[in-house]
Amino acid sequence: MESNAFPPVASVHLASHSRLIRESCCPDKDLVIVLSRLGGLERISLWNSNQGTKIWETDVGDESTSTHVAGFCWSPDGQSIAFLLNPHRVSLHSIQDGHTIASLPVNLPADADHRRCDLKGIWWFRSENQIKKQTPIPDIFKRENIITGTTESLLRNLPLLDPLQEESDKFTATNLFAFQGSQTRSQSKSQLPDAIVTWPTLSVDSKVPAVDSSIQTKSSTKPGESLDERDDSNINSILMVSDTLGNIYSFLDGAFPLGVISLDRAASLSSVEKSNSGPNFFGHANFRLGTSSSTCIAPVILDIPFLANRKTRDLARLSSIARDLTWYMMRVVREMKGAWFGSDTATGARELGPRWVNALKSKQKTQFGHSNADPILDLTWLLTTGRASKPLEDFLGGGEQMSERGTQKWETIMSDALIKLRDYSEKRLVPACQRLHLVLEELQGWRRMTRQYSLFQLEIFELAYALEHSARGIVLGSLLAAVARRELFRFKEFIAWLRFEIVNAPGPTETNVPRHDILEVNNYLISGLASSEIDAWFDGKLDLFEPHHLGVPTVPSGSLASLIRRAATVATNPADPAWKELQGTTNADHRPLGKNLVVLSEQLAARCNNIFTRAAGAASRSANIHHSEPLISPAPAEPNPRLEFAFRERIVQNEASRYTITL
Numbered sequence: 001m002e003s004n005a006f007p008p009v010a011s012v013h014l015a016s017h018s019r020l021i022r023e024s025c026c027p028d029k030d031l032v033i034v035l036s037r038l039g040g041l042e043r044i045s046l047w048n049s050n051q052g053t054k055i056w057e058t059d060v061g062d063e064s065t066s067t068h069v070a071g072f073c074w075s076p077d078g079q080s081i082a083f084l085l086n087p088h089r090v091s092l093h094s095i096q097d098g099h100t101i102a103s104l105p106v107n108l109p110a111d112a113d114h115r116r117c118d119l120k121g122i123w124w125f126r127s128e129n130q131i132k133k134q135t136p137i138p139d140i141f142k143r144e145n146i147i148t149g150t151t152e153s154l155l156r157n158l159p160l161l162d163p164l165q166e167e168s169d170k171f172t173a174t175n176l177f178a179f180q181g182s183q184t185r186s187q188s189k190s191q192l193p194d195a196i197v198t199w200p201t202l203s204v205d206s207k208v209p210a211v212d213s214s215i216q217t218k219s220s221t222k223p224g225e226s227l228d229e230r231d232d233s234n235i236n237s238i239l240m241v242s243d244t245l246g247n248i249y250s251f252l253d254g255a256f257p258l259g260v261i262s263l264d265r266a267a268s269l270s271s272v273e274k275s276n277s278g279p280n281f282f283g284h285a286n287f288r289l290g291t292s293s294s295t296c297i298a299p300v301i302l303d304i305p306f307l308a309n310r311k312t313r314d315l316a317r318l319s320s321i322a323r324d325l326t327w328y329m330m331r332v333v334r335e336m337k338g339a340w341f342g343s344d345t346a347t348g349a350r351e352l353g354p355r356w357v358n359a360l361k362s363k364q365k366t367q368f369g370h371s372n373a374d375p376i377l378d379l380t381w382l383l384t385t386g387r388a389s390k391p392l393e394d395f396l397g398g399g400e401q402m403s404e405r406g407t408q409k410w411e412t413i414m415s416d417a418l419i420k421l422r423d424y425s426e427k428r429l430v431p432a433c434q435r436l437h438l439v440l441e442e443l444q445g446w447r448r449m450t451r452q453y454s455l456f457q458l459e460i461f462e463l464a465y466a467l468e469h470s471a472r473g474i475v476l477g478s479l480l481a482a483v484a485r486r487e488l489f490r491f492k493e494f495i496a497w498l499r500f501e502i503v504n505a506p507g508p509t510e511t512n513v514p515r516h517d518i519l520e521v522n523n524y525l526i527s528g529l530a531s532s533e534i535d536a537w538f539d540g541k542l543d544l545f546e547p548h549h550l551g552v553p554t555v556p557s558g559s560l561a562s563l564i565r566r567a568a569t570v571a572t573n574p575a576d577p578a579w580k581e582l583q584g585t586t587n588a589d590h591r592p593l594g595k596n597l598v599v600l601s602e603q604l605a606a607r608c609n610n611i612f613t614r615a616a617g618a619a620s621r622s623a624n625i626h627h628s629e630p631l632i633s634p635a636p637a638e639p640n641p642r643l644e645f646a647f648r649e650r651i652v653q654n655e656a657s658r659y660t661i662t663l
Contacts, residue, residue, distance in 0.1 A: 010052030025049070026074055031095070033072065033081070040066040044083070046098065058098040060091055070119050075254060076126040077233035082254060084122040084241060092254065105198070106241060106249050109260055117245045120268035120286075124254060127236035128276045145310075151442045152317065161215045161431055164331050193330065195605040199323040200616040202256050202316050215328055236313065240281070242269040244288065248302070250620070256316040259617025263300065263625060270295050279307035285627075298628030306455060306622035315456065318439050319612040325436045326608060329473070330601045332428045337538040337598060339417045349417030352410050353529045364391040379525055382501065383518060397505040407502070411495050418488040421534065426481035429597075433473035436608075440467050443611070455618035462611050468544075469604040475550070476595050480537050487534065490524035497521045533591060541594035542603070550590050 018036045025032055030050045036043045038059060045057040061067025065087060072083040080101055083091045088106040093099065108117055146152045239251040246263035269283035281302040286295045306312055342348025357375045364373035368391045375392075382388045388396065396402055444463050446453040497516040504512055527533060558566075 009050055010048075012047060012052045021071065023071065023073055026078070028078055031055070035069055042067055042069045042085075044069070044093070044098070046095070056098040058093065058100075060085060060093075060100075071122045073122050073124045073239075075124055075234060076237050077231045079231070080254075082122060082124060082239060084119050086118050088117070088119055088243075090122070090239070090241060090251075102255065104251060104255065104257070106243075107257075107260075108243070109247060109262075112245055112247065117243050117247075119241060119243050121242040121270065121272070123240045123272045125238045125240065125274040125281075126233060127238075128274075150314075151438045152321070154438060155321070155435060158431075158435070161328065161428060163215065164328065164335070192327070193602070193605065195602070195609045196323065196327050196330070198613070199319070199326075199605075199609050200257050200316070200612055201320045201323045202253050203320055203324075215324055238274070238279075238307070240272060242272075242283075244268045246285075250304075252312065252316055252619075256319070257616055258312070259620030261302065261304075261620045261623045261625070269300070279304040296628070300628070301626040303624040303626070304619055304622060305624070306619040311453065311456075312619050315612075315615055315618070318442065319616065322436060322439045322608055322612065325432050325439070326601070326605045329429060329432045329436070330605060332424055332432065333538075333597045333601050336421050336424050336429075339420045340534060340538060347413070349414045350532065350535070352414060353532075356410070357530050360392065360395050363395050367391065367394070376525055376530060379529075380522065383497065383521055383525070388501070388505070393505060396502050402502055407495065407499065411491075414491055415488065418484050418491065421484040422481050422488065425477040425484070430474050430477040430481075433470050433477060436604075437467060437470040437474070440470060440608075443615075455621050456615040457618070458611065458615060462607060466604060466607045466611065469600055469607065472545075473597070473600055473604070476537065476597060476600065479550070479590065479595070480534070480597075483533055487524070487528055487532065490520045490528055493517050493520040494524040494529070536591070536593075536595045537597050540596050542596045542599040543594035545590075545593050549593060 014034060015036055018034050020032070020034060024034070030048060032047045032049045034045045034047060036045070041059045041061040043057065043059050046055040047053065048055060060069070060083060068086045070084045070086050072081055074081055079095050081093050081095060083093065085091055088108060090104040090106060092101040092104070094101055106119060143153070143156075146156070234253050237253055239254040241249040241251075243249075244266070246265050246267050248261040248263065248269070250258040250261070252258055263285065265285070265287075267285040267287050270286040272281055272283040274281050281304070282299040283302065284295050284297070285300050286293055338346065338348070340348055340350050342351060360375040360378075361373050364370040364375065364378075370391065373391075378389045378392045382392060440463060443458055444467065446456065447458040447460060447463060493516045497514070497518075500512060500514050500516065503509065
């Protein structure tokens with residue numbers, strides 16, 4: 001027969017090493033994925049099957065390690081492709097331009113042999129949402145499936161936190177002055193901490209929160225795009241991965257890891273189907289024996305009952321909110337530390353005061369021969385008596401540091417840094433800690449309902465530790481705002497006095513009137529110029545202090561009735577000794593306490609990561625596996641080419657959610 005019964009749609013010339021696999025054709029679009037090797041990388045190209053044109057091409061993997069594509073699948077919404085790679089990870093790519101959306105690590109069990117384990121199959125199942133019955137009674141207690149009174153409902157009523165600039169959004173001089181369309185953005189490696197990278201979250205993009213975590217984000221959509229209907233095909237979908245050691249890894253919405261399920265036998269799944277009636281999966285186990293393999297026709301039934309309720313999704317949303325808030329806190333602390341101590345590209349405000357004092361001390365030693373020079377003593381002598389020593393008089397009378405330009409630069413950098421510390425700690429750090437405290441309190445409530453949430457394995461001591469750290473962050477942030485506000489006031493008085501003395505250095509004038517507070521200037525000379533209290537918030541240790549260390553009175557424990565009687569007694573008789581016990585110590589000194597916010601944010605992130613990582617495996621811990629056939633270990637036989645044949649299978653699900661296998 002000379003003519004082909006299937007006329008070609010398009011003709012494409014490919015390289016000799018190109019290959020297609022079973023999932024190459026898109027199920028709902030005229031698109032085809034072609035794979036090829038390029039050294040240690042896998043080259044992926046997307047083609048239009050109707051026109052025979054290449055849409056995009058990208059490389060996956062690393063030059064140092066040889067990467068192989070074990071399979072891929074299309075997302076339910078058709079906007080992304082999940083590639084299964086060895087070494088063990090899943091790479092999500094956009095169908096628009098092929099850029100990497102996210103890289104999901106596949107964490108093997110601790111007792112698994114990494115050298116003998118390879119990822120084998122990948123599937124992405126759409127959630128079969130049942131149509132809700134329309135009732136005349138409005139749903140006034142739920143909004144977008146959020147229960148009234150939960151943490152999410154409370155966060156929606158709170159004001160949004162100000163956004164922070166991402167490192168990847170910062171432009172260089174090349175980006176700013178290059179011609180339009182010729183900007184080159186380097187693909188820098190992720191700077192996220194390990195606690196944030198391994199945190200289970202619903203967001204596939206680290207810069208975009210998956211849920212409403214009350215953090216304001218920059219809108220990248222055009223005005224006309226907001227009218228399009230949102231595609232929720234990926235909501236409650238399950239991305240499933242199988243390896244050769246009999247482990248199954250699943251991800252909610254293709255992003256949130258649900259733990260590992262073991263088949264109790266060294267086998268991979270060759271094909272998997274999902275039931276329409278619930279979270280039931282049917283797969284065929286494939287056993288590898290030497291150079292041959294065998295597949296059981298009777299399917300393995302995998303039942304995950306925990307996915308049938310909303311508990312898993314509620315946990316995933318809380319985990320995503322906590323992750324966004326924790327990463328927001330860590331970036332706020334990082335920016336405050338950079339403004340105070342400086343960074344690789346900017347000078348910190350903290351360096352200016354000691355540098356100015358050291359310059360005065362150097363003049364006292366080198367030019368005037370004062371071996372025991374004390375710049376702070378000379379400044380205090382000038383402040384109290386109005387008379388300057390010879391080195392100080394010479395220092396104030398000339399030099400670049402004492403010019404109006406140098407003084408103005410010092411004032412600008414220092415004022416901007418202190419204002420940033422005050423506003424960031426008061427308006428960003430403290431509200432973020434408060435919101436995270438709400439999330440942890442809801443988890444603490446789940447811990448008390450053991451019948452419903454026991455599979456989450458929430459530990460009381462870990463929740464208490466995280467709650468204490470979040471509460472400590474609220475206290476330290478508020479205290480930092482107060483200290484920064486006080487030091488800003490003292491610094492302005494110091495600069496006013498310094499300008500007054502610079503003008504008076506040649507000789508006093510009648511027009512030069514003092515406008516400074518001598519006491520505040522003296523306080524800044526003692527604590528602020530050469531050393532500052534603010535250093536303790538970004539350097540040193542972190543102490544586990546109690547409220548009474550900060551002057552807060554300790555409320556006596558007891559029943560509610562006893563506390564009410566005690567309050568009534570104090571209200572009726574102010575002279576009662578009990579009132580003095582509740583007054584506390586107002587002059588408590590907090591300076592010896594370690595208040596390092598960097599250590600606090602890192603410890604809080606690590607602890608919360610452990611809490612949510614353990615709880616995320618609840619769905620896998622609830623799984624039930626049913627093998628239709630007992631475990632068979634036949635002796636390996638040499639393959640016979642004459643007996644090899646291929647067959648196709650078709651699995652059809654009827655109305656009773658039962659499967660029929662046709663060979």
